[in-house]
Amino acid sequence: MSLSTTFYNTFVKRNSVYVTSIFAGAFAFGIGFDVGVSKLWDSWNRGKQWKDIRHNYVQGAGEDEVVHKGP
Amino acid sequence: MLQRLPAATLNKTGAFSAAHASPLRTAQRFGSQARFASSSTASPNPFQSLVYSRATLASATLLATGSIAWYTHLYGNLPFIGEVHASSPGEVGLHPAAYPWSHKGWLDSFDHASIRRGFTVYKEVCAACHSLDRIAWRNLVGVSHTADEVKVMAEEVEYTDGPNDQGEMFQRPGKLSDYLPRPYPNDEAARASNQGALPPDLSLIIKARHGGADYLFSLLTGYVDPPAGVEVREGMNYNPYFPGGAISMPRVLFDDLVEYDDGTPATTSQMAKDLTTFLSWAAEPEHDERKKIGIKAVILFSTLTALSIYVKRFKWAVIKNRKIVYNPPADKTH
Known part of the structure; x- marks a missing residue:
C-alpha cells in the first residue's frame, strides 16, 4: 500500500477524522511555529531582553512576583 | 534613420541622439540593414566599424548617464549646473551619522539594560525640563524595572486626585497607573x-525629529564652540546638528553626571546612547513585539506565496503545453 493510499485511508476517508485532523494540525502548527520563532528571537537577542536581566533586579525570593509582559 | 546619414555626422550628434535611441528604432535598423546588406559597398575598416557600432554608442551613453547619475547621487545636484538656495545647508542642521543601534537590525530587540540606564538619565537630567507625557509608570514594568521598583519610584511623587466625598481635590502618592510627572504645570x-x-x-521625540535616534545622539554629544563668523545670541548655544545652529538647551550631559546601578561608566556618549535607546523605546514601545510578529509574517507569507506560485504553474501546465492542431476537412468534390 503506497503512502498516499495510507494517508487517504487514515485521514481523508471519514470526514470526521479529516476535519478533526485539520483542526488539530492547525492548532499544533500554531503552537510549534510560535515556539520556534520565539526560540529564534530569544537566541538572536540573547542578553538584551528584560527576562535576561530581570534576575539582577528582583529583590528577595520573588516567588509571588508577578511576571509582567510588555506594555 | 541613423544609417542614412553620412558616417561623419555620427561624431557630431554623438551622445544626444544615442540617448534617444529607442529599442523600436534599433529593431528597425536591424531590419533595414539586413535588407540593404547586399547593396552596401565594401565593408568599412575595423576601426570605423568599432567606433560607429551600436555597442560603442550604447556603452558611451551608459557611461555618460551613469556618471551623471552617480554625481547627482553623491552631491545632490547636477554637475556644472549651479544652484541657489534661500538657506544655507547649515540652517537645516548637520546631517547626523548613522549609528549602529542595538535595535537597528530586522531581528534586533531593544537592549533593555540600556533602556534602564537611559531612564536613569532621563529621570536625573532631562526630567528637570522635559515631560514624558505618554509614558505611565506601569509601562516601565517588565521593560526596564520590576513592579516593586516602579511602585517605589511612583510613590515618591505626589499626584492630585479627587474629588473626594467632600468635593475637594487631594494629594496622594503615585500609583503604577499614573503618568510620569511633568516638570511644569503647563507649556x-x-x-x-x-x-x-x-x-x-x-515621548515621541525619536519619531518627531528628522534623523530619529541618530539625530538625538548627535545633538546631545554635538555641542561645540561656534565657528568663526557665527554669532549666537545671549542665552543660546551652538549645536551644528540643530536646524539653525542655535539651540536654547545647553549641553547637559557631562562625564559621570549620573551613577548607573549596573556599574557602567557614565561617559557622555554612554549616557547619550542610553537615553536615546530609552526614548526610542518610549516612542515605540511595541517595537519588540512588532519585529517578532514581522518574522512570523515574513515566514508565513513567503511560504504561502511560494505555494500559490506552485499551484498556479501546476494548474496552468495543461493549458501552456497544449497544442492546437487544425485538420482541414477533406475535400470531397474530387
Missing part, C-alpha cells in the same frame, strides 16, 4: 522658566 510655565523656549515633550 506657558515651561516657556517662562526657559527664556521663552519650550522644552518639547520627549
Whole structure:
C-alpha cells in the first residue's frame, strides 16, 4: 500500500477524522511555529531582553512576583 | 534613420541622439540593414566599424548617464549646473551619522539594560525640563524595572486626585497607573522658566525629529564652540546638528553626571546612547513585539506565496503545453 493510499485511508476517508485532523494540525502548527520563532528571537537577542536581566533586579525570593509582559 | 546619414555626422550628434535611441528604432535598423546588406559597398575598416557600432554608442551613453547619475547621487545636484538656495545647508542642521543601534537590525530587540540606564538619565537630567507625557509608570514594568521598583519610584511623587466625598481635590502618592510627572504645570510655565523656549515633550521625540535616534545622539554629544563668523545670541548655544545652529538647551550631559546601578561608566556618549535607546523605546514601545510578529509574517507569507506560485504553474501546465492542431476537412468534390 503506497503512502498516499495510507494517508487517504487514515485521514481523508471519514470526514470526521479529516476535519478533526485539520483542526488539530492547525492548532499544533500554531503552537510549534510560535515556539520556534520565539526560540529564534530569544537566541538572536540573547542578553538584551528584560527576562535576561530581570534576575539582577528582583529583590528577595520573588516567588509571588508577578511576571509582567510588555506594555 | 541613423544609417542614412553620412558616417561623419555620427561624431557630431554623438551622445544626444544615442540617448534617444529607442529599442523600436534599433529593431528597425536591424531590419533595414539586413535588407540593404547586399547593396552596401565594401565593408568599412575595423576601426570605423568599432567606433560607429551600436555597442560603442550604447556603452558611451551608459557611461555618460551613469556618471551623471552617480554625481547627482553623491552631491545632490547636477554637475556644472549651479544652484541657489534661500538657506544655507547649515540652517537645516548637520546631517547626523548613522549609528549602529542595538535595535537597528530586522531581528534586533531593544537592549533593555540600556533602556534602564537611559531612564536613569532621563529621570536625573532631562526630567528637570522635559515631560514624558505618554509614558505611565506601569509601562516601565517588565521593560526596564520590576513592579516593586516602579511602585517605589511612583510613590515618591505626589499626584492630585479627587474629588473626594467632600468635593475637594487631594494629594496622594503615585500609583503604577499614573503618568510620569511633568516638570511644569503647563507649556506657558515651561516657556517662562526657559527664556521663552519650550522644552518639547520627549515621548515621541525619536519619531518627531528628522534623523530619529541618530539625530538625538548627535545633538546631545554635538555641542561645540561656534565657528568663526557665527554669532549666537545671549542665552543660546551652538549645536551644528540643530536646524539653525542655535539651540536654547545647553549641553547637559557631562562625564559621570549620573551613577548607573549596573556599574557602567557614565561617559557622555554612554549616557547619550542610553537615553536615546530609552526614548526610542518610549516612542515605540511595541517595537519588540512588532519585529517578532514581522518574522512570523515574513515566514508565513513567503511560504504561502511560494505555494500559490506552485499551484498556479501546476494548474496552468495543461493549458501552456497544449497544442492546437487544425485538420482541414477533406475535400470531397474530387
